[in-house]
Amino acid sequence: METKTATVTLTIDDQEVTVPEGMTILDAAAQNGIEIPTLCYLKELAPDGSCRMCMVEVEGGRKGGLVTACSAHAHDGMVIHTQNKKVRNSRRFVLDLLLSNHKLDCFKCASNGDCKLQDYSLEYGMLETSFHGQRQPGKQQDTTNPFFDYDPEKCVMCRRCSLVCQLRQGRDVISIAKRGFGTKMMPAYGEDWDQSICESCGNCVSVCPTGALTSKDQRKFRIWETTKVRTTCPHCGTGCQVDLLVKNNVIVGAEPANGPANRNLLCVKGKFASYKFVASGDRLTTPLIKRQGQFVPASWDEALTLIADKFTGLKQKYGADSLAGFSCSRSTNEDNFVFQKMMRTAFGTNNIDNCARVCHSASVHGLANTLGSGAMTNTIADITTDVDAILLIGSNPTDAHPVIGSQIRQAIQHGTKLIVVDPRKIDLVKDSAMHLQAKAGTNVALINGMMHVIIAEGLADQDFIAKRTEGYAAMRDLVAEYTPEKVAKLCEIEPQQIIDAARLYANAGKAPIIYCLGVTEHSTGTEGVMSMSNLAMLVGKIGRPGCGVNPLRGQNNVQGACDMGCSPFDFPGYQKVANPAVIAKFEKAWGTDLNPKIGMTSTQVLPAASRDEVKGLYIFGEDPIVTDPDTSHVRHALDSLDFLVVQELFMTETAAYADVILPGISFAEKDGTFTNTERRIQRIRQAVTPRGDAREDYKVFCEVATRMGYPMAYDSASQVMDEIAQLVPTFGGVNFKRLENENGLQWPCRTLDDPGTPIMHVGKFARGLGLFMAIPYKPAKELPDDDYPYLMTTGRMLYQYNTRAMTGRTEGINKLANHSYIEINYQDANRLGIQDGDRVQVSSRRGKIQTYAAVGDKIMQDSVFMTFHFTDGNVNELTNPVFDDIAIIPEYKVCAVAIEPINS
Template identity: 65%
Template sequence: MATKLKSKTMPTQYGRLVDCFDIEAENGQDERSRSEKKTAARRFLVDLQLSDHKIECFGCPSNGNCQIQQDALATGIYRTTFDVPKHSTVGAMDTSSPFIDYDPEKCILCGRCVSACHLKQNRNVLSIAGRGFNTQVAADFGNKINDSICESCGNCVFACPTGALTAKDHRKYRDWETTKMQTTCPYCGSGCQINMIVRNGEIVDAEPANGAANKNMLCVKGRFAAYRFAASKDRLTKPLIKRNGKFEKASWDEALDYVANRFSQLKADYGADSLAGFSCSRSINEDNYALQKMVRVGFGTNNVDNCARVCHAPSVHGLGTTLGSGAMTNTVKDITTDVDVILLIGSNTTEAHPVIGAQIRGAVRNGTKLIVIDPRKIDLTNIATLHLQQKGGTNVALLNGMMNVIINEGLADEKFIAERTEGYEKMKALVADYTPEKVAKICGLEPTEIIKAAEMYARADKAPIVYCLGVTEHSFGTEGVMSISNLALLVGKVGKPGCGINPLRGQNNVQGACDMGCSPFDLPGYQKLNDPKTLPKFEKAWGTKLNPDIGMTSTQVLPAAKTGKIKGLFIFGEDPLVTDPNTSAVREELASLDFLVVHELFMTETAQMADVVLPGLSYLEKEGTFTNTERRVQRVHQVMKPLSGVMDDFKVFCEIAKRMGGKMDFATTSDIMDEIAAVDPAYGGISFDRLKAHPNDGLQWPCTSPTDPGTPILHVDRFTRPGGKAVFMTLPYEAPNELPNDDYPFMLCTGRELYHYNTRAYSERTPGIREKAGKGRDLSYIEINQINAAEMGISDGDKVRVSSRRGTIESYAAVGDVVQPDAAFMTFHFPDGNSNFLTNPATDDIAKCPDYKVCAIKIEPVKA
């Protein structure tokens, strides 16, 4: 009587290894016989696995969480019966990585790590190498992990069923010793879900959770740097008041009274509009809502803003003007799954939004064509079908040129244009002059490249546009966003699956901070101050009279401090002395304030200049929500006990407002979300109770009622502009505000890198990050083209002096071909050479966003 051994697909996540085979009974075989056969087969498989696995359970980091250990205990096989060679033939442990250890003697060659690297991270770092008993997992066909192209995402560690791949300093405690608590990552706007592993109140590890945007994936920062900073010993724990140039500890009552009294006195002496507040795009929605309400009902002004002003304010203004909403139109899953072409412009996705970048790599692996428009050879250009490496600052000209091709070749969607848009004829007349030949000269491209990109995008059925700060951070950033909108509308690729216009938000909750009304132009829900219906609505809801005048942006507030128009400023969780352009000017502006309050986790460079520093709570100590780049509202859970004696941030804002005579009181963040839902129609159906039922998916606004499932794709039937139609904008190309000349011959662009994040407040407090950052130097670096480097006698790693019209810094040369000749690139992550000493503070005329992407500099070797 035959018995078949039926093969099953090996599970990609946790599951018993021996369940990869099952037994099928035949010809009426009884259940007992079948069970005996199955047990014998499983014991045999466990025996085979143990034959190639070093057994040292009590000294292994995976003790208690090892699947082969669990299977051995379940089947009663504790030692292999096979006679096998000693494991020393395999090779030594690889401990080169600052994050991951690999022990080949514990590896059972299941291939899960390879699959995770190939099929999830889409990086192809790991492979099975060697033959026979010398077979092992190898990085880059034999390199050490740290010498490979590994991004240290840790997804291989998560997939490993034994102790072969382990995270350094992350002991895997037994399941019964720990609790998994899900929350949302505090880094970029992707909105990845994380399981924090908690033991006795301490976070001991982090793992990816199966969120809608991250699909059980994390990047190096989410996996290894999302919690250590919260337990850092240099956290602020007491309010500090500066007296005679030195900070002194104070009680909360003393500090809050002092803050309220000083702001009240300035308000009485100079008027409400002499005060301003900056919100924190890394903090929860509920805190941001409370902050803007404090400024409006306590200070009595609309001088409130958030860091979108230095990143994605052009998206809010640009798409708000053309489509009616300034948010991402589609979902991450929709734009990276089963699409024909991805048009990526001004986004170094694999470094700024690594998990989304990995999904783009996956889309290309599955057949999607990728068009990259970027002045640098970013990582994704290696797999792109087409890379348009245009000169910095020429986005509008290039997009006009692509539209010229589409119209002349009859590829425009005339039906969509006629039924759902207006303003087309004026735009068409303008772009008629932007021939591929003319645009090629402006952009430094070949006409054939422009034609090919236009045809590929226009002819595709599903083709999303994905963009980031390479479009917005210009003195014409809003025009760049509007030009993208023109292009998508021209071919009818808005309001459809696999299409749309998709800005990738920079910080984790910059979308939410904008939604909450942390803007001088808008109240919560983008309800315009100059709309006659807005103020009465909020005055009734908040029970107070509001200031009707549009406020100043953050990029207007600081210069106004120097002229004496702004006297008092409250900064919540931002560090403009590091992040804003022209650092020397920012320092003078902050010093000109009569009164500066900084509410922070750490003593940042801006906090050091404050008159009062208030300690804040990290996202791990709060209950609330973040809203990610795709409008997905997701829960943030309190994972660790708040620092003793530190107030909830929203309660600080309530207390200041009340002590200044305003009406403002919230008991919990859930109460704040209920008020948000009451005043913002797009959040009308969102509550903590509803989000509890959607732990992995959240809810995407607009979600207008308790029965509304949310809106994955915007503008499906009509646009949210008055009249329901989108509008084409007529946008001629204008040269950047500052161009190279004989004195400053190089064009500098600034941006992010994978390992550090913005001001380093979170990332630098994680061991390993500093080792991997800065091209391995933990120092600032400037990318220079090898042709220019040879002309100046500069070698890779040499110290150089970099100067602009605003300042001079020293850095280290990273020589290669990533940037074009006569161009350069820097980040602002490093204290030893912050590029913002150089950058141009000239702003967009509409959104008031600075020009971080085009700055004229000179580079000189520093002689030893």
């Protein structure tokens, strides 16, 4: 029986309204189209009530009847006035006080036309103040932050910046300082902005109602000159919704939108670096053909004819499987679908892959094997709101998925206990309940140890195990050997930490597992993922709100590229190449014979090229020279190819090896969809026209396929999605019209009336019964020895993104992070005679690089850490190309290195 929501009926400005009980007067008015002015109010936070602009009169109320509408609740029978003389005089007085301490230079102010104080002053006829005398001292502007400026003379002390920083971003950088007319908002200890712990997320700038905090880019435009285009951020897999501000066909700014994943938050990359690269002067704008070692411009007809002729010739001479294609996890679902279709039809091969191969293919294989679906089980909001504990393993979300990291900080503020399993002291460690600083490569041993404790102490959910799983006995028998004492030695931690972590996770009512590349990028990556499933099923924390197994996907559309079948094993929707019925289905749909042979992964294609087995390669939007392990071998593989095509935005290191380069278009120049880490399909929309002669990527693929003998054409990205919906059961209910819904759709979404699936495996696993796997611990393939005594692990940093092709074209980003570095424990550095900032040489069995030492205690002793973003000191010159036997994923997270100082 449905529970009816209790309501109250009141009168607002002579209009009778009925609203849910407990609603504030401000929300009740807004729900009925009545606007009440506010300066300090933020809908995501509890009311502050400090600005007093939202005063309304309640008939018969105390203290003259005036109350703040943002904090006062609606009650039955209330009679409220929002615009009578008493209310308007109150607001005029507030504005008079604010203007008395405000620099009135609206014409010069970057927020002219986008300022609430200006709007309200005009509305209430307050063009100047009636007060005279002392005021905020002048010339205090802080312009030290690379992205925004602060002017205290324009601050109205609404505290929005402080509240969003503390309670939403979770950093607590900004607070009220000083007294009297000298009172102002400032970073802790009165430091300049660039000396504070500010992450430059810009959320304070986005909520500032005046011109006190303004983006430096706001100098170039006024808000009335721009149009807003709602789209999805092109960086990590969070899927933040963002409004691009466009002036004269150029993107001049970005603002957070109220998307389901980000809820009006952005990170520094989304706010300030999601658009600069689009108009970068070094964009590729015309096809290029290499002649006598030099690239020369060519017409599209000339370039496409050469591509079709070369690939067709190689196919005829050496067979279809002498060709391969790498698709782009940063491009749209529609582009990826058409790319893999081109490879399978016109090229005739399943040698198709995307960069998930080198990051999260272990998640796809591991979760599909144990649960039946290789994707995140719950939503971002669900696993960061109202949860008792979070087990965060091999994931650094404040750097790699910053908006999710902020939401985890919020969860901690609200009482969530965080368990961090990471060889580094990541930022979240300082707020965590526990940090298990386990040695890199020991995840399987650790999880086995936790399961040992849970079973031994009777904390397992035996009812769930009996009704919904299989394979439990074999797993139980195996982990019986993994005592806390044994596991502690393998992980180099204390036995009690394993016991405490197991108890905290098992006893929590709601506790999700969140993991990332620290679990997957190992030679035992798939086993590590299956261990996550084992642990969640053992305590029945799957198929429930606030629980589940949740991989955070690294790039904006890694999930989508896999969903679209950019895999040697899978057609779109994870329909198996090895299944004859699937082959028959797609042959009928596409009207051609298809290759039934499972293809090669990207990590198999490149060695095959070195062996002269793969002759031709089409790379769409990937840069394997930078991203793949053992860079010298990647270079050799590309050199060995007979023919290489690269379709790209910029002249990347990989593009320089191409025979033909085709100009691609960015996310802001096309329509389509991305699928974020929580399986949410969301729209991207064209904001500006493509640069130069660049064409829609999927239309280029159609033209190549057609010239190779397989006619293919689509009128729009929407038409491509319609074909996806016909062929992929889990996308059956998806189309562009439905995706106009601001929440997008989460697959599985099988029919047009299916609302989508926020939480997977409710009541029943996708495979029927969840499968426990008995997984013994196996050490990494390469461990330190006398010649290479340090264990190196790798990861992301906050300010740059992947190969820096996008973020590296934002000046402020490069000011904050412009060179490679290696984190070294201070005890190791002292022993080596290395100081912070020194140049050092790092070597492995595969190569040598030079970089800068970052000395501290973030990384455990005898271990080091590097990012992979920088061309100077590219860590992938060193990383180990050995891979997981199941998912064929490289072991980026563990290799042995030596370090020595460089004497200048």
